[in-house]
Amino acid sequence: MSAPLSIKTEQAFAVCVEGLGKTFAGKVRALDGVDVTVSAGELVALVGQNGSGKSTLLKILFGIIAADEGAARVLGYDPRSDQAVVRAQTGFAGQQASLDPEMTGRETLRLFYALRGLPHRDRRRRLAELVEDYGLASFYHRRVESYSGGQRQRLHLALSTLHRPRLLLLDEPTASLDPEGRRAFWHRLVGWREAGRTIVVATHDLPDVAAYCDRLLLLKEGRLLATESPAALIAAYGRARLVITLVEAPAQPDALRRDLGALAGVGGVVLEDRTVTLWRARHPEHGEPALDLLTTQGIAFSGYQRQEPDLASAYFHLTGHPWVTPSQPASRRSQGRRS
Numbered sequence: 001m002s003a004p005l006s007i008k009t010e011q012a013f014a015v016c017v018e019g020l021g022k023t024f025a026g027k028v029r030a031l032d033g034v035d036v037t038v039s040a041g042e043l044v045a046l047v048g049q050n051g052s053g054k055s056t057l058l059k060i061l062f063g064i065i066a067a068d069e070g071a072a073r074v075l076g077y078d079p080r081s082d083q084a085v086v087r088a089q090t091g092f093a094g095q096q097a098s099l100d101p102e103m104t105g106r107e108t109l110r111l112f113y114a115l116r117g118l119p120h121r122d123r124r125r126r127l128a129e130l131v132e133d134y135g136l137a138s139f140y141h142r143r144v145e146s147y148s149g150g151q152r153q154r155l156h157l158a159l160s161t162l163h164r165p166r167l168l169l170l171d172e173p174t175a176s177l178d179p180e181g182r183r184a185f186w187h188r189l190v191g192w193r194e195a196g197r198t199i200v201v202a203t204h205d206l207p208d209v210a211a212y213c214d215r216l217l218l219l220k221e222g223r224l225l226a227t228e229s230p231a232a233l234i235a236a237y238g239r240a241r242l243v244i245t246l247v248e249a250p251a252q253p254d255a256l257r258r259d260l261g262a263l264a265g266v267g268g269v270v271l272e273d274r275t276v277t278l279w280r281a282r283h284p285e286h287g288e289p290a291l292d293l294l295t296t297q298g299i300a301f302s303g304y305q306r307q308e309p310d311l312a313s314a315y316f317h318l319t320g321h322p323w324v325t326p327s328q329p330a331s332r333r334s335q336g337r338r339s
Contacts, residue, residue: 013038013040014039014041014074015061016038016072017035017037017061019070020057020067021069022056022067022068022069029222030053031056031057031222032053032223034219034222036057036227041196041198042198042215043212044198044214044215044216045200045202045209045213045216046202047206047217047218047219047315054171054202054219056222057219058169058200060079061090061169062087062092088163089165091160091163091165092169093156093168097152097153097155101144102143102144102145104142104143105136105144105147105155109140109162110123112159113127113162118162133158135184136154136158150178152176153175153176153177165197166196166198167197167198167199168192168198168200170199173201173203174208182205182208189212193214206311207310207311209230209311210234213230216233216311218233225319230311234313235309236314237314238313238314239268239280239309239317240281240309241280241306241307241313242288242304242306242307243304243307244275244291245274245301246274246276246299247301250271250299256276256299257269257271259293260290265281265284266280267279281309282309283306291304
């Protein structure tokens, strides 16, 4: 049963959620007492593991499904009882693009434009804008069945913004995009924000979240863990990492893990095959005791890399999951016994 929100609350935010709960199949708790507010003009990221509740929250906000508990307001309206009003002012792009494979992109754009009931006199100009904005010109005359995943996604996003919505709800929109397409997409989001739109985007692109988003909402198992800016989370929870590549797997990994963990300032050690990752609040100003320890014990390493605190380290610190940097070329090469 949805509870009413205060008039003050409804007027203050583009999105307001209080005590939201949702359970599937009588036992899967997708959302558990979530309180969320998003101000008009904010670019906010929803982050969390698969199954953390991101998609469920977005579907509730767009009125696709109803919450079991709590209340939600989108642009001041109930997304279920005022569904037509909400959808007229909101764009939604889910993970699956429901596109007719037999239609061309051009036909699809024209159809959705008509279904939206938008002015016929503006159709040519508006569709030309979308073709330009989303880079559709090279393929939108072809049938959708011939599109790549990234091309389908670009058309899907164009359809979601066809009516110039005030609010955008996007569920992992960059999943099928190549690096160039992903960069162009995030720049587009910034442009939308500067034009006054509010954007809530579920994503795993943590570097892009840190670079472009005003705030992130971190979900874990249906609960909200954090609602801070990326910079604030990095400052509070980010951890520096030293990643060392060994020449060969250590003969006594438990002993090595214990010895490295006893070094001053080290808050955690992860050892996987030939990769050692040390977690700490900050790197030492002078020298590198971990490398000295390896050299003293006769353990050879081919390189190492220092990484400053970032959003990924803050994310995994908060969610309680260790994170090991994939093997990369070392930023510094060792010498003598260290190589």
